Amino acid sequence: MPAAARILSPASVIEAKENGIEDDDDAFDWWKQWYPVALTRDIDGAVPTKVMLLGRDLVLWREGTAADAKKGAVRTWRCFVDRCPHRLAPLSEGRIDTRTGHLQCAYHGWEFSGSGQCSKIPQTDPETDQEEAGALRSRRACATSLPTLEAQGMIWVWPDTSKEGVEASKAVKPTLMKDVDEKEMSYLVVCRDMPYGFDTLLENGIDPSHLPFAHHNIISNRNQAAYIDTQVDKIWKGGFDSNQFYPKRGRKPSLPPISVSEQNFLTKDKRADAHRMAACTSELSERFPDRPIAPPTVRVPQSLHFRPPTLLYQVINVTAILDKIPFLPKRERLIRIVTYAVPVAPGRSRVIYRFLRNYFLPPFSWMRWPPEWIQHQRILRVLDSDTVFLHGQERERALLSPSAAADVDRCYFMPTAADGSVRALRKWLARFGGPRWLVPDLSSLPPTPDRRTLLDRYESHTKSCKICRGALRNLKRLRQLIGFMSVMAFYLGLLGQSVYTRLAGGFFTVLGITGSVVIKRFEERFYFQPWDHGRN
Template sequence: MSSFNFFQHWYPLLPVEDIDPQKLTTATLLGIPLVIWKQPSSKTYQVFLDRCPHRLAPLSEGRIDDKSNNLMCSYHGWQFEANGDCTRIPQADNPEIIAQKNQNFCATVYPSCQKNDLLWVWMDESSAEIAAKTSLPLSSKIDSDKGFVWSSMVRDLEYDWQTLVENVADPSHVPFAHHGIQGNRERAHPIPLNVVQSTIELIKAEVDKPFKTTITFEPPCHLEYEIVLPGGKQLGLITYCIPVAPGKSRIVAQFSRNFAYQLHHLIPRWWDHLQNRNLILDGDMVLLHQQESFLQNINWKTAYKMPTKADRLVIEFHSWLDRYCEGKLPWEQVGVVASLPTGTTSREVLLDRYHQHTQHCSSCRNTLKIVKLWQWILLTYFIVIVSIVAVLPDSLRIDLGVWLTISALLGLGISALLRFWLMPKFYFIDYVHSQR
């Protein structure tokens, strides 16, 4: 029986629009720390192992040198160009040593590319030739020439890759876990799901009601819903389930459709994240984190009770994992302890939007900066205006002072709205199912 190689596949790390080209960006995939960077003159990003070959200091703590435009380690100043070659060792007594033994001093570079607005990485640095011949798990729904528009999102999750795939592969939880956001518990109905294909490379399922839906899982990460609505309208939910570490995963998602174009352009990306996408992920987080802790050291076949057709894709995924991966990810190959984190995790940590999403999303983090700025501007305006009105002559205080005071109070009200209603949505919103 063939075994599945998690390292010789393409994974998306982030939407390209969310990467700050002026800074070094970190990510972790399959327990391996990575640093993302690019030279100012380049249009493409590079993905390095986040370790300097000198003394294993994290390269992500370094900087892009102003003169050479290369990546500099902040520990001893070693520099590396885009292909990983070491170009400078400040401590070298003999500068020729770099040229003579350069292979010993190279940074580890993973094959990477940019496609469908995502930055992709291949996690086996020694098989670049295979990577070049391997197709990326792209969606045909990310194509403006076919009339589609789309938006993207990334969020780190406090549960394992297996749990993430299982959850996305389960459409029947939507009316309940996401009631009032993406579903309605009063309209829940049986889902006649049929698995029509299952190989080491692809699992495919189909649903006929209420809309014709095709669900495909292209291991290890690409899980997509293709929904056909009346009148030829199509929706696409394209998710990439990224294994970060035991008990940690990342979802990179793209949401496409071939209708409602004006609505797509009118709704800011950050607003969609706050009011829709983050809420959906919040609705799963506490449920799945606890479910995962209950499942430790227990076989899913005996722990789960799954008698309906709606569960068939979940069953097929776990069977695939058992058949080709021995029911686990290859953590031992990278020296990572496979056990899940122990102890109780607070809701503030589980639903920490800032560290899981906002800091990764260019739209949300930039909007948060603007919101903070306006909150202080309006608060300052209130203080200044009140101070001015207090020293106005009596003749002006009645006519001019009233309007100035009204404007100051209005500014104070907007400032309070930004501070106590909008800003928390970028950090933490508790999700209590019983109150929805």
Template sequence: MQEEPFVWTKHWYPLAVVEDLNPQKPFATKLLGKDLVIWQDADKQWRCFEDICPHRLAPLSQGRIEPSDGSLQCSYHGWRFGGSGAAIAIPQAAHDSPQSERTSLASKRSCVATYPVQVQLGLVWVWPESGPHAFIESSAEQPALNQRVKEVAPEDVALTTNQNFVRDFPVAYDILFENISDQARHCHYTLTSFASMFLLWTVLSHLASQWANHFEVTNLNKDKGPGDAYTYDLEWSPDAIKPPINQKVKGVPPAYIEYFTPKEDGKFTALWFYVIPLDEHSTRVINHAVVVQPLPKLVKVLAAARPRWIDHLLLNEIFDGDMAYLAQASANSKRRDGFGNSWAQDYYLPARADGSVLGWRKWYHKQGGGGFWEASGREATPAPVLTREQLLDRYHQHTQNCPACSKALQQLRTGRKQLLGLAAALLLAAAAQLGRGAPPISVAAAAPVLGALASVWLSEKFAGWQAKFVYSDYDHTARD
């Protein structure tokens, strides 16, 4: 059956995690190259506007939520907008006369373009078309959700991991979608071992085993349903030491990738990603996972007590391993025509493990029309040249918009200052003891010095942990 061309603007995209948003502050974002602002109105409804004030085209995301009525105020000239997008106050017109303001407010030109919004599974979803037709069309469509997780009882979820990790990457959408669809990436062997040891799941996964290179991709598109880009069965060992697990994998455009691992008695684990095209050269990833199966009580208690930022640091490490070369791979893939249409000639995909990439590329360049920008008839633009620090910039790509990580970073910064202050005070105390005639090797003089050295040592450890929230270089050549 001939599939209809994919229309990129007639689907739901998740753009934010609700718990990461501040209801008192507008959130600036992008989608398909369009500048948007997400905010919460007086009725506690999340709204999405085009991030342009109709007055003088200033960004509304630089405005504020007016406390008196919950409207969105443009900080440039004070215009205010309600949840429908209509202006509700124009101070300059009101200064002229009440009638002048009423006339200005009644004009459609004073309205902001609005986009349909819904909240599901803790995510804010946006439909990237505006106008009355968009609200009608979007109401008939559902976002791509993990239906099993949506239907499972909360008490049956034994463990959540990754905890709605969000990061914006300076890499083209098709390359990042392809990358996440491919579990045969060699760089993850060391990283998966690091994550497993860190979470105390195993202390042996760094050892070589017969499963270290075991990847079997079978049944490509056998279970493909309407709306799927690809499906396949994957047999592999996530920690490279235990016997392989069997996963059902599917990619559902425009954004959803799911890894489903069935267990006995209807139990399962599910890992999923949303890959969202912000603009031609940047992509947002949202990642979450759940375990629905019996686990030891101690494991559940420890997992529930861990802070969210621990999962995020591990995921930043994993993604940095990919980003270290993906930007160049993206540029290489588009060097001929700007859209990667020569992939069939440029890629050599001889192994069965390449099946996921093959399935994605066939869909993307056929039904997907080569992506939103090519399908829209736009000219390709070259990707910006980035420094290493810009490519692996954890702070601007993740930390600044993650409350858990930004709080942890601030605590580390404060703690480091306090430790250095303590070290200085202890050294002064030691000097005072020496000034009173205490022997240099006495407890009175040596103890403060030792305490100061310990404080400085710990402050340096804090500095190292602090860097993990900001920038950490990833050099594949220096890793086993």
């Protein structure tokens, strides 16, 4: 942990029972948890890849050789602390030995099997095996291996490397989505590194009232700002559930049927609570008939579920809407929005968004429209429009005293019901967070970069995203091809004997130049796109 980290005691906040928090003496153990650190498709198994989790540098690699894969052997993902036991060099700068399938340190050639056991020391005396055998058996020669698994397209890591922690990892399951068939449901996944902490990322993900303003003309509009009735269930060690209703004036809000999949995910029956909250929002409409409650198009409540350490989960049942389409078969249709907020280090986090649906899916991935890389650009634009706010907000909170930072009602002034989920999250962190660096002081946060670096897309996403990296490469090739054809068209028009040939050459030259400029602008979006709320 950073030296400047602070310990927040539950005694520094208001008593749990007075805040609707279920009493629990055990603090949440952040080290004995599974964390998704990367998308499987984005990691090249042929080379080691550096990642960071909870302030610790790690290296991901895939054990085994290409020959093993051809024989049907399963190549297993492994995760080590990014440090060679020999001279402490980063193992992420190493390579996978093509003969043994082990991780080789590129500094002195030491090799390690998937368990972390040292399998080769090239510098030992070739005349005797005794020296090498003794060194290989030493615990000091072993790399530090972390429990690792692959599930739902993500690589999960368990950061506790103690003997008790490794045993505990076998009994704990990662926070996976239940009843989700990857081939049937998943249609968009995106991952990006963010320049603020994961708690700030979570807070932003459960805040509905910022959407019309921070994301004006992207996914919402300022004119859609409205009263939001937020109801939060009891806060317990396993998280909390909240419902955010947009009641319609003059009409009792009608709720869509809760899906079987959602009922399986939730820890209690939400249907009774949903109808109770529907009555509550109807009463609010009657008490405040002149107050703008919500746009007339809003009908479906937003239900949010926080499951520590990283998961935010939302289900939208659109069955009632799509059943009105003629000739469309009647069946349950769902949209699920899943957010994993991964704690990388103080002031740094990684977000993994999964947008799922079980309708209107093309039979082949290449038939999707718009292409996935274009959808990634849209999501990056949404994240860009939040980044400056969240980066600055986190630093202002770090200036507060530990007690003020831990007490959400001293830290923030939130007089409306719309901030109910944010209050619930901060109370959960204060009550169950225990010793942590989630609220560091300013000295432990990385320095604030310039605006271009803050909104950088290449290092935070494109460089590590297989989809966007491939799209950028193809756009560059297309621009080069169009440039070559423009030159050919120019010379064709210059050397043409007839007027029509010259006109055609000139036309295609201008067309090629225009196409190159347009493609160049698309390429720039993979690196950086300026954002100014004052001009939006």
